[in-house]
Amino acid sequence: MFVRVVRFTGATEDTVNAVITRIKESGGPPPGVDASGLKLLFDASGGTAIVLQEFPTEQAMQDAAKIFDAMQPSETPGDRASVDACEVRHVEVV
Numbered sequence: 178m179f180v181r182v183v184r185f186t187g188a189t190e191d192t193v194n195a196v197i198t199r200i201k202e203s204g205g206p207p208p209g210v211d212a213s214g215l216k217l218l219f220d221a222s223g224g225t226a227i228v229l230q231e232f233p234t235e236q237a238m239q240d241a242a243k244i245f246d247a248m249q250p251s252e253t254p255g256d257r258a259s260v261d262a263c264e265v266r267h268v269e270v271v
Contacts, residue, residue: 185225
């Protein structure tokens, strides 16, 4: 599994709720995005949001990045501060 981690600054309760509502109303990811999951972490006191976009393959993540990078700032929870493209690696703790 691969995860695109996007950190936003300037996030507010209103902008985060607007993004959540838009996602729910659309019934899933934008056309052309083969995402297998999404998590949104919000720190109201710090005004930051972290979006974890999950993908089945690295190629799906790369293809989706082009679509997400073209999004208008009004479609996001804040100002994009950083983007990381990660492979998920599991570590078992005994």
